Amino acid sequence: MFIPVGAVEATITIYFNDQAITARTGETLAACLLRAEISAFRTTPVTGSARLPYCMIGHCFDCLVEVNGIGNRQACLQIVEDGMRVTTQQGVASIEWGV
Amino acid sequence: MPDLSQESRAPAADNPRALDADVIVIGSGPAGMSAAIGVAKAGLKVIVLDMQPTPGGQIFRALESNLLARPSTDKLLNALGPTYLAGQALIEEFRSVAAIDYRPETTVWELRAEATVGWLRGNSAGYLRARQVVVANGAMERPMPFPGWTLPGVMTAGAVQTLLKAGRLQPDGRVVLVGTGPLILLLAEQLRRLGVRPSLIGRTDTIRDKLAAVGSIKLSAMAPLAKGFGWLSRLKLAGITMRTGVSDLTAYGRDKVESVSLSVAGRTIELPCDLLVVHDGIVPATDVAHCAGLAMEWLHDDTSWKPKTTEDGRAELAAGPSLTERPCAIWISGDARRIGGADAAIAHGRQVAACIVAELLGVSLRSELVKGASHVARTLSARPFIDKAFPRGIAAQLPEDSTIVCRCEELTAGDIRSAIHNGATDMNHLRGIMRCGMGPCQGRSCAVTVARLLAEDSGTASPSPFRARPPLRPLPLVALANLTGLDPDLAQIVSLEDKPVDGVEVHAHE
Numbered sequence: 208m209f210i211p212v213g214a215v216e217a218t219i220t221i222y223f224n225d226q227a228i229t230a231r232t233g234e235t236l237a238a239c240l241l242r243a244e245i246s247a248f249r250t251t252p253v254t255g256s257a258r259l260p261y262c263m264i265g266h267c268f269d270c271l272v273e274v275n276g277i278g279n280r281q282a283c284l285q286i287v288e289d290g291m292r293v294t295t296q297q298g299v300a301s302i303e304w305g306v
Numbered sequence: 307m308p309d310l311s312q313e314s315r316a317p318a319a320d321n322p323r324a325l326d327a328d329v330i331v332i333g334s335g336p337a338g339m340s341a342a343i344g345v346a347k348a349g350l351k352v353i354v355l356d357m358q359p360t361p362g363g364q365i366f367r368a369l370e371s372n373l374l375a376r377p378s379t380d381k382l383l384n385a386l387g388p389t390y391l392a393g394q395a396l397i398e399e400f401r402s403v404a405a406i407d408y409r410p411e412t413t414v415w416e417l418r419a420e421a422t423v424g425w426l427r428g429n430s431a432g433y434l435r436a437r438q439v440v441v442a443n444g445a446m447e448r449p450m451p452f453p454g455w456t457l458p459g460v461m462t463a464g465a466v467q468t469l470l471k472a473g474r475l476q477p478d479g480r481v482v483l484v485g486t487g488p489l490i491l492l493l494a495e496q497l498r499r500l501g502v503r504p505s506l507i508g509r510t511d512t513i514r515d516k517l518a519a520v521g522s523i524k525l526s527a528m529a530p531l532a533k534g535f536g537w538l539s540r541l542k543l544a545g546i547t548m549r550t551g552v553s554d555l556t557a558y559g560r561d562k563v564e565s566v567s568l569s570v571a572g573r574t575i576e577l578p579c580d581l582l583v584v585h586d587g588i589v590p591a592t593d594v595a596h597c598a599g600l601a602m603e604w605l606h607d608d609t610s611w612k613p614k615t616t617e618d619g620r621a622e623l624a625a626g627p628s629l630t631e632r633p634c635a636i637w638i639s640g641d642a643r644r645i646g647g648a649d650a651a652i653a654h655g656r657q658v659a660a661c662i663v664a665e666l667l668g669v670s671l672r673s674e675l676v677k678g679a680s681h682v683a684r685t686l687s688a689r690p691f692i693d694k695a696f697p698r699g700i701a702a703q704l705p706e707d708s709t710i711v712c713r714c715e716e717l718t719a720g721d722i723r724s725a726i727h728n729g730a731t732d733m734n735h736l737r738g739i740m741r742c743g744m745g746p747c748q749g750r751s752c753a754v755t756v757a758r759l760l761a762e763d764s765g766t767a768s769p770s771p772f773r774a775r776p777p778l779r780p781l782p783l784v785a786l787a788n789l790t791g792l793d794p795d796l797a798q799i800v801s802l803e804d805k806p807v808d809g810v811e812v813h814a815h816e
Contacts, residue, residue, distance in 0.1 A: 212381055213378055238474075253715060264364055265357060
């Protein structure tokens with residue numbers, strides 16, 4: 208759906224669902240994942256339908272992902288960091304009760 | 307317990323608030339930068355809060371880093387063209403004013419009318435206080451529900467522009483553009499320069515709209531009009547198919563958009579599609595202003611809200627109970643006040659700064675203010691033509707029952723209509739009974755449509771939006787637990803001894 212304009216100076220690595228993806232310093236997480244051809248950032252809590260970014264400026268909240276263990280982060284506002292661990296949000300959030 | 311009701315009634319004069327700055331500016335786009343420069347140069351202390359990592363707003367998004375990365379970004383900068391590069395001087399001036407306390411990557415999640423701002427950066431959050439606040443948080447694209455608009459691969463024109471500017475990405479595959487307004491034509495021209503050839507540019511506006519708008523052309527608006535005609539003729543020369551007067555847009559697909567259909571000249575056409583880019587004009591982003599309890603105006607013809615302000619940008623509180631007894635200290639500037647584009651935003655930001663300087667420093671700037679006001683008027687002079695020539699298209703018709711209105715909770719127009727037929731009478735009622743507008747976006751995508759669905763039934767002349775409550779954006783618990791800058795008048799530290807013991811409440815302060 209999207210390809211780079213010119214060469215990508217990707218010098219850092221992030222992990223999306225444990226898959227390593229190279230990223231450019233200073234780019235948004237959403238741009239990085241779209242370039243990597245990720246087909247859905249999350250599925251919705253109500254019907255489980257797939258979503259990708261819609262507005263890219265922080266209004267629609269469709270690009271929500273879990274970043275370093277914290278859920279509901281807006282990928283379009285989040286700047287990539289080396290070693291960042293990102294996971295998709297599948298449907299309704301669940302809580303793992305500790306023992 | 308101390309009698310809080312008495313204490314909280316002794317405001318202002320004898321109990322001055324500890325202030326962090328004279329002025330807080332929300333947003334570092336054209337209006338915010340120009341307002342901050344103006345007040346800082348007059349010697350006032352100013353803090354600028356902005357969500358993005360670098361100044362420029364959406365129009366000049368990532369301009370600094372793209373200029374710095376030359377020559378590898380030459381192709382991109384050339385495609386984005388002069389409207390983008392025009393931001394360089396303002397950004398450089400903003401950076402050069404040392405007195406501006408610029409705080410990037412900072413989200414505003416609360417605004418109170420007496421000039422208190424709740425902020426979040428990373429996992430830190432708190433409140434800041436000033437004598438005046440300038441809200442310059444810009445615009446958003448008009449929500450335009452149509453069947454399939456939640457499918458992956460459906461994006462707004464603004465989103466694609468942001469991916470160009472900040473992501474250095476261009477669309478690939480079968481691209482279809484549908485909608486109206488100068489932005490979609492500018493995007494089409496920028497894509498053409500990158501060699502991206504959409505299979506169709508479907509415009510909802512018509513030649514008839516242009517004829518109706520001719521009477522609104524002012525001499526000072528000729529330059530932006532000439533620019534628009536330039537884009538159109540180059541797209542035509544490049545042989546890109548463009549149709550006007552299209553309607554009935556639908557996106558089809560299972561897990562992503564696979565095709566689109568629309569009506570062109572009474573005929574339905576269907577096209578294969580990997581990326582559907584839509585746009586139906588822009589409207590002020592009202593979330594922050596609305597949270598502060600400011601008065602809103604419903605624009606019936608545009609079906610959008612804008613904050614009620616004077617021409618200079620001074621906001622007023624909405625009627626009814628307020629969270630503050632202090633006077634309203636909020637100004638609104640740029641597209642957040644009234645859609646006008648970058649030049650109008652820069653001129654208006656300067657005007658707001660002059661007004662604030664005159665008020666806080668007690669100086670008379672009468673001739674500057676008059677000159678500033680006429681500059682603001684001149685920069686807005688193309689708007690009457692643009693508004694008539696590009697009337698809202700897809701969003702002009704209310705969606706059919708099966709179309710999703712609330713993207714977050716996946717509620718359809720039919721769901722909302724049936725709740726209204728069952729007796730729901732206002733926005734907050736609907737939110738309470740069906741979670742409409744209660745998802746992560748907090749009604750940003752659905753509020754206008756829900757208001758119109760209510761008006762369709764009851765004929766309300768000026769609908770009110772959902773009541774906005776802080777936090778406007780998600781606030782991590784760790785940030786909330788460590789909030790700084792709490793109001794000492796309102797914050798009460800409660801120790802564990804105050805908690806009920808064996809069901810009996812212990813009053814430690816009695």
